[in-house]
Amino acid sequence: MATSTKKSPENGQSSAASVPASPVSGNRIVTLDEFIIRAEKDFDYATGELTGLLRDIGVAAKIINREVNKAGLVNIIGVANSGENQSGEMQQKLDVYANEKLIECLKNSGECCAIASEENEDIIQVPPIGSKASNYVVMFDPLDGSSNIDVNVSVGTIFAIYRRKSDPSGPATKEDFLQAGTKQVAAGYVLYGTSTLLVYTTGRGVNGFTLDPSIGEFCLSHRNMRIPENGSTYSVNQGYYSKFDLEMRRYIDNCSDQNYGLRYIGSMVSDIHRILIQGGIFLYPSTRKYPKGKLRLLYECNPLSFIVEQAGGKAMNTQLKRVLEVTPSELHQRSTVAIGSPAMVDELKAFIERYSALPL
Ligand code: AHG
Ligand code: MN
Ligand code: MN
Numbered sequence: 001m002a003t004s005t006k007k008s009p010e011n012g013q014s015s016a017a018s019v020p021a022s023p024v025s026g027n028r029i030v031t032l033d034e035f036i037i038r039a040e041k042d043f044d045y046a047t048g049e050l051t052g053l054l055r056d057i058g059v060a061a062k063i064i065n066r067e068v069n070k071a072g073l074v075n076i077i078g079v080a081n082s083g084e085n086q087s088g089e090m091q092q093k094l095d096v097y098a099n100e101k102l103i104e105c106l107k108n109s110g111e112c113c114a115i116a117s118e119e120n121e122d123i124i125q126v127p128p129i130g131s132k133a134s135n136y137v138v139m140f141d142p143l144d145g146s147s148n149i150d151v152n153v154s155v156g157t158i159f160a161i162y163r164r165k166s167d168p169s170g171p172a173t174k175e176d177f178l179q180a181g182t183k184q185v186a187a188g189y190v191l192y193g194t195s196t197l198l199v200y201t202t203g204r205g206v207n208g209f210t211l212d213p214s215i216g217e218f219c220l221s222h223r224n225m226r227i228p229e230n231g232s233t234y235s236v237n238q239g240y241y242s243k244f245d246l247e248m249r250r251y252i253d254n255c256s257d258q259n260y261g262l263r264y265i266g267s268m269v270s271d272i273h274r275i276l277i278q279g280g281i282f283l284y285p286s287t288r289k290y291p292k293g294k295l296r297l298l299y300e301c302n303p304l305s306f307i308v309e310q311a312g313g314k315a316m317n318t319q320l321k322r323v324l325e326v327t328p329s330e331l332h333q334r335s336t337v338a339i340g341s342p343a344m345v346d347e348l349k350a351f352i353e354r355y356s357a358l359p360l
Contacts, residue, residue: 031209031220032055032219033217036051037051050136053106053111053136054186056106057102057105057157058218059105061190061196061218064098064101064143064192065196065211067094067101068094068192071149079091080093080095085118092143092149092150094143095119095142098142098143099117099119099142101142102140102142103115103117106138107127110129111134112126112136113125113135114138114177116138116140116177117139117140117141117142118141123176123177133168134164134168136162137172137177138160139160139177140158140160141158141296141300143155143156144189145266145267145268145269145270148267154194154265154269156268156270157190158188158304159303160184160298160302160303160306163185174331177328178330181303181305181326182324184203184302184306185203187303187307188200188201188307189303191273198211201310203310205311206310206311207223208220208225209221225276227279228278229312230279230344231275231278231280231340232260232279233261233262233274233275233279233280234252234260235275235282236283237264243288244285244286244287245285245318246355247351247354247355251347251348254351269304272307272339275313275339275341276307276308279341279344281345283337293317293335293336293337295334295337296334297335298328298331301317301323301335301339302323302324308339312342313339313342314346315338316345317335317336318337323337
């Protein structure tokens with residue numbers, strides 16, 4: 001049984017990737033709600049807000065899951081009328097639906113004071129319910145890999161929770177969102193795959209919950225997830241090979257020389273989930289089209305880096321900086337990224353150091 005260390009909410013992260021001592025009892029079913037309520041008791045200063053937020057996200061995930069599962073039966077696949085989102089990318093109908101449901105669930109409870117979404121240009125204020133001012137902000141990618149929906153391939157929802165920096169008596173500000181990933185209090189993802197899985201961390205290890213459709217509950221299924229130290233697959237859009245920098249091309253050549261398998265779903269959350277379970281490395285380096293990388297620091301790279309690190313993995317950008325230590329300057333900032341088994345990220349780092357023309 002893992003140990004638990006009491007912490008203040010400011011100190012959401014620790015290097016000890018352990019399951020809180022209390023949540024799991026024998027072999028009986030432990031629901032997500034039960035797990036987070038018990039885990040909350042390990043925080044000295046817990047107010048229940050974080051617990052409420054995680055529960056809100058769990059509810060939104062079930063609603064999104066219901067709609068994702070019937071895509072094809074009802075008229076919900078395909079491009080939305082809105083056309084493009086703020087990043088100039090095609091918005092799918094389910095992107096819009098998932099975004100609306102998450103915002104609605106979070107607004108209903110008033111457990112956060114503001115929201116930032118990949119699908120919205122600006123932050124969204126959440127009016128307090130009664131006199132209660134919330135201390136948290138939430139950011140998310142409502143549907144990751146959404147171009148896969150029409151072809152029945154797994155998609156996901158990614159989220160991150162931070163404590164606000166601004167005075168709780170006033171509105172939240174952009175600065176509340178422009179915090180380094182190390183300040184995340186919680187992060188997680190929901191994978192709408194062969195089964196629906198919610199994986200999250202509050203900085204004390206990573207746990208996964210599978211949705212049991214017969215009872216409509218997420219049940220603990222992946223306890224204290226640990227990423228393998230090494231892997232035998234790499235995950236990158238190799239179609240862009242000729243657009244990658246030299247060091248990245250040399251690294252990919254090496255993967256091929258070593259007979260690593262190539263696995264790329266095109267849905268980051270699905271690729272990262274596989275890597276978390278089986279080991280491997282996920283890469284999205286700079287290309288000519290996306291010189292700073294394609295993936296969004298706040299909505300994709302930070303939460304997934306936090307989870308992978310908490311499971312014992314590593315996450316850096318191709319400038320060799322730890323992703324979680326980058327201070328963002330824009331809500332929709334993009335980042336290059338390399339995430340995965342620690343030995344594979346270290347191997348890539350050695351290649352970049354060796355072949356990069358950049359002063360290091
Ligand atoms: P989103 O659907 O939220 O826009 O994210 C898509 C992302 C990510 O999930 C995936 O790994 C990547 O885009 C795929 O990009 P390429 O098609 O350029 O490989
Ligand atoms: Mn995405
Ligand atoms: Mn998305």
